[in-house]
Amino acid sequence: MRGLLTAEVRKLWTIWSSYVVLLIVVVIDLLFGFIIAFAPGGRHRGAAGLVPHGSSQWFTNVFAVLDNSRLLALVLGVLIITGEYRHKTVTPTFLAEPRRGRVVTAKLGVSFGAGLVLGAITMLTGLVIGLVLVGLKVHSCLSFAGVGQGVSQAMCSAQHGLYYVANTHDMWHDWSQIAPGVILGTGLFAIYGLGLGALLKNQIVAIVVGLIFTLVVESIIVAVWPTIGEYLPGQAATALEDAARTSFSGTAQLLPWWGGAGMLLVYGIALALVGTFTTLRSDIT
């Protein structure tokens, strides 16, 4: 199994598409992070009311948006298995290890690792974003008149408002609260992607199904039947973060963090298992 794992890791780092996924993650993280940071009110996902720039809640929102990286982890998981079929490298792979279940097991392990790396890079990017925001001394004033941005501390005091300025302490506190959940969720989402890929085998179909389900179908189910919704992969991953997040003010119904982790693991392994005994057993011609 060690050889199989090493081979799977080598497969990943010897092709450029893996680095492209990494690059996309970093670019999207920077984009989303700064957009949320400078959006008026800094709203994010059901956070009620206005969030003053520079507050701890504001940092939480900035970091929480980075969990979108899990969509790319899902794509990476899909690529890890469907890429073999697409480029027909599945032939040499199954020649060297004809027990296909062992290959899938190694791929499950490696996609989890790759997902964790993706999550870690996401949160490192988040740290960079946070440090930049602290460096820019982003600040605002919360007073009876509402949230004022770019108001000086003196003017804020004159209005009897609360003055916020982005500081390292808040940033670090919020980052360390959110990071574990995002990293674990990203890792588990890669397993989920691998399961999807193992079941559907076709790269494009698996990516489209995975993204549409997560982005569209799941949102609808969550809105209509929240009791079912909390067991779905996306909400399960959010549950991981929420345990760490202190000031989440959304209304969504979520499982405890270990329940979310368990659900994601079940999705990934169950899909991979069904895939191993159905699609992956088919003839390689």
Add this chain to the structure above:
Amino acid sequence: MPTIQARGLTKRFGGKVLAVDHLDFDAIPGGVTGFLGPNGAGKTTTLRMLLGLVTPTSGSVLVDGHRYRDLPDPTERIGAVLEASGFHPARTARNHLRIVANMANLPFSRVEECLDLVGLSEVADRKVGGFSMGMRQRLELARALMGKPDILVLDEPANGLDPQGIAWLRDFLRFYASEKPVSGDGRIVIVSSHLLSEAQLIVDDVIVLTAGRLAAQGRLADLLAGTKRSVRVRTPDAERLVHALKAAGLPAVFQDGFVVCEGCTPELVGPVMVENRIEVHEMVSSTESLESLFFSLTGGEPAMAGQPAAPMGDYRRFNDGPAPPPAQAQMPSSSPGPVGGQR
């Protein structure tokens, strides 16, 4: 001693197309076995069943008494060069082989040896996407040889190779089959091919498939020995020779400037000519070629079991057919004979 044993091997694709039909064969170590048959005879399907890539519908094909998937170290038992095997275009040749080395727990030094053997060392760090067909074929051979296997299976290996490459491969396969590794029985080398003239130069044994069934199996020399032989003589005294041969009880005819004696050997014809003091300018003894043996074994058979195949069209009509009248775009329906014949 390496063995390959197929018993009642059958593959039906999608419940309909019968690609391989109750096939029994054994491969013999120490020589190159040709796996011959027309397109669609089931060669590739059989080899892929042997390698565990395709699951047989019924029957079995065993390597050293085991199914491929039950071999503990498949890479070290059997190497395969397959046509539709894949490479990631963005991966280098060296990394492609290192992945195999990881999977089979082989040292990386083996990667360098194999690259060296097939002459790809210099381009080992180039991406496979830029490789020519021949270079990919060499890389595929290098991959097959990674585990120094006692059994080597090659599906149409000459495809994409230039004449030098083919000659090299021919010598290599002969060497590899005869080299006695550990057991002392030589190795099994199976080469599938539809290029008979090429195969005839390499193989010692043949397994001939047609329509998914075994048409013949044995040593090529034995199969050819049982076939027709003939002697052709060029002589100014043709008429006298024909008479003399007939008088000796041999069938002789004069055709195309030669006296042809079907089923004769030079040992039979020679004494007759000496006895009658007939001047000889040329004498050729020929045995039936693998090609004609092949046609006699597979000729007229449909390409796939249970499916009548349309024969190829008559190419002589291709150029000589009546030209369509200039005003009409289509051939008139009364024009003689369609290009594709019908059974």
